[in-house]
Amino acid sequence: MGKDHKYETKQEIVDIVEHLAQSYTEDDPLVNLGDRPLPSRESIIKIISDIEQVLFPGYFSAVPVDRVNYKYYLGAKLNELYEALAEQIAKSLRHTCTGAHEVCDRCMSRGRQETILFLKKLPAIRAMLREDVEAALESDPAARGYDEIIFSYPGIKAITVYRIAHELHHQEIPVLPRIMTEYAHTTTGIDIHPGAHIGRHFFIDHGTGVVIGETCVIGDYVKIYQGVTLGALSIPRDDGGGLVRGTKRHPTVEDNVTIYSGATILGGETVIGAGSVIGGNVWLTTSIPAGTKVVIEPPRQLFRDNRVQEKPFVIDFQI
Numbered sequence: 001m002g003k004d005h006k007y008e009t010k011q012e013i014v015d016i017v018e019h020l021a022q023s024y025t026e027d028d029p030l031v032n033l034g035d036r037p038l039p040s041r042e043s044i045i046k047i048i049s050d051i052e053q054v055l056f057p058g059y060f061s062a063v064p065v066d067r068v069n070y071k072y073y074l075g076a077k078l079n080e081l082y083e084a085l086a087e088q089i090a091k092s093l094r095h096t097c098t099g100a101h102e103v104c105d106r107c108m109s110r111g112r113q114e115t116i117l118f119l120k121k122l123p124a125i126r127a128m129l130r131e132d133v134e135a136a137l138e139s140d141p142a143a144r145g146y147d148e149i150i151f152s153y154p155g156i157k158a159i160t161v162y163r164i165a166h167e168l169h170h171q172e173i174p175v176l177p178r179i180m181t182e183y184a185h186t187t188t189g190i191d192i193h194p195g196a197h198i199g200r201h202f203f204i205d206h207g208t209g210v211v212i213g214e215t216c217v218i219g220d221y222v223k224i225y226q227g228v229t230l231g232a233l234s235i236p237r238d239d240g241g242g243l244v245r246g247t248k249r250h251p252t253v254e255d256n257v258t259i260y261s262g263a264t265i266l267g268g269e270t271v272i273g274a275g276s277v278i279g280g281n282v283w284l285t286t287s288i289p290a291g292t293k294v295v296i297e298p299p300r301q302l303f304r305d306n307r308v309q310e311k312p313f314v315i316d317f318q319i
Helices: 002-023 041-055 070-096 105-119 122-139 146-152 154-170 176-188
Strands: 203-205 223-225 229-231 264-266 300-303 313-316
Touching: 041 070, 041 122, 041 154, 041 176, 070 105, 070 176, 105 154, 122 146, 122 154, 122 203, 146 154, 154 176, 154 203
Parallel strands: 203 223, 229 264
Antiparallel strands: 300 313
């Protein structure tokens, strides 16, 4: 009886395999059976970790780094990064290549060139991140120092990955930048598209649920809190019903703006003027001038004392 049951189970698995295999058609977008090499998500996550070790030396490295050995460490890490990133960029480029089964010489050559171009940007990325970390320290009274912020703040993690991915996106590398930012989204709850343009001294407090869309433009010294959405209104479609791509769909936020938790700002023509303050849970689809404060109407709460038969009383909250 036991042997018969095992045989029947194996036969059922064989049948499932056959049914699955039949569904793997050539025009199935869910299938990539080695027709062309794809970038490796695991390798890209490892690359992010290696870049973080270069951007924040001594914080995330597996070996101690000091003033004596840091140049040796940096040289070894950059060589390792060069090889790994060039390979993943080349595999990403195969999406725009007419070659067939392998990464062609042209893709591999461009992969090396784009990697060197990116590595040259690391000092500038570090300068931006230094200001982002300083913004966190200046804006959050709970922060006890740079170490705490760099090690533990999800906003800094998400911004770091974004700033890396944004440069690769700007270099027109397909697929790879989005894998990076979606990995950060998975680990931090903060969704920043690599195509967004974000200025200096940027701070995301708490961060969970923040969404920043592809064509969003954010100026310098901007601070946003958890649950903020900088998104699109209804997406236009062409005569054939397809999405119209390549248009500005997300808001512009000018310098020195603060956006509090739960606020939603939508639309490519929406501009939040410099120095404005957007209160919690505000919904905005129109532009506002510089120096504007936007808050929702103060709520009314109803309280009832169940111990006595009295009419409920209302409290109006003043802002």
